[in-house]
Amino acid sequence: MPSTEPARGDDGGHRKRTRNRARHRKGPKRGSFWRELPILVITALVLTVLIQTFLARVYLIPSASMEQTLHGCTGCTNDRVLVDKVSYNFSDPEPGDVVVFRGPESWVDSAEFSSTEPDNVLLRGLQEAASLIGLAPPDERDFVKRVIAVGGQTVECCDERNRVVVDGEPLVEPYIYLADGRPQADFAPVTVPEGNLWMMGDNRNNSADSRSHVADLRNGTIPIENVIGEARLIVLPPSRWGGIEDPNPQRLQPVALGRGHR
Numbered sequence: 177m178p179s180t181e182p183a184r185g186d187d188g189g190h191r192k193r194t195r196n197r198a199r200h201r202k203g204p205k206r207g208s209f210w211r212e213l214p215i216l217v218i219t220a221l222v223l224t225v226l227i228q229t230f231l232a233r234v235y236l237i238p239s240a241s242m243e244q245t246l247h248g249c250t251g252c253t254n255d256r257v258l259v260d261k262v263s264y265n266f267s268d269p270e271p272g273d274v275v276v277f278r279g280p281e282s283w284v285d286s287a288e289f290s291s292t293e294p295d296n297v298l299l300r301g302l303q304e305a306a307s308l309i310g311l312a313p314p315d316e317r318d319f320v321k322r323v324i325a326v327g328g329q330t331v332e333c334c335d336e337r338n339r340v341v342v343d344g345e346p347l348v349e350p351y352i353y354l355a356d357g358r359p360q361a362d363f364a365p366v367t368v369p370e371g372n373l374w375m376m377g378d379n380r381n382n383s384a385d386s387r388s389h390v391a392d393l394r395n396g397t398i399p400i401e402n403v404i405g406e407a408r409l410i411v412l413p414p415s416r417w418g419g420i421e422d423p424n425p426q427r428l429q430p431v432a433l434g435r436g437h438r
Contacts, residue, residue, distance in 0.1 A: 233405070241377035243353050255416055258407070259276050273322065273422050275403050280394070333361070
């Protein structure tokens with residue numbers, strides 16, 4: 177009668193086959209991470225580009241024209257701001273909004289800053305990628321200023337108290353910064369064309385804004401379609417984290433001048 181006992185050595189062979197199967201099962205799991213990693217990286221990059229293109233983008237503030245609301249100067253820790261690209265799909269910019277916009281040619285020719293573009297294609301691509309998250313200067317065509325007047329309004333400066341006047345009414349601007357207490361310079365009345373915006377920096381005596389371009393075709397104003405989005409938050413450095421104030425200077429009462437005045 178044939179023996180039903182396992183042959184000698186069968187236990188060892190069985191254990192060996194079990195270990196081999198275990199190694200075979202574990203192998204693909206370890207390797208799958210490295211196979212999936214490029215897909216995860218590409219997916220993350222695509223999502224980042226889509227978010228930065230259509231929803232929001234981080235911009236580095238390279239100049240001091242918006243001091244002290246936004247910090248940007250040579251040798252200092254420049255602010256990085258989160259710019260909302262969605263809101264203006266449903267409404268137009270209003271006075272008081274701090275916006276990033278694409279500068280017309282006359283603005284670009286006299287830019288307050290410039291970013292040096294490397295000759296190397298790879299370095300140029302890396303710089304552009306870094307600018308997406310605020311680690312490098314933005315394109316020199318991008319500017320950040322505050323909306324002071326909109327289409328159809330007439331803006332001028334200054335009244336007897338050195339205030340900007342819109343449609344005959346002086347503005348209350350708690351955000352402006354007048355270095356060394358110097359008064360802001362006068363300028364003649366300008367009527368803003370419909371569909372355009374009159375832009376000024378908060379650092380009123382150190383900003384090449386609409387006042388510097390009154391001789392161009394739009395009297396120094398910029399088209400609304402050039403607006404990229406509204407600056408909402410300071411995201412870096414951590415010590416400066418917080419929202420960006422956007423009070424409408426045409427609606428504030430004079431008593432508000434003492435609150436938050438810089």
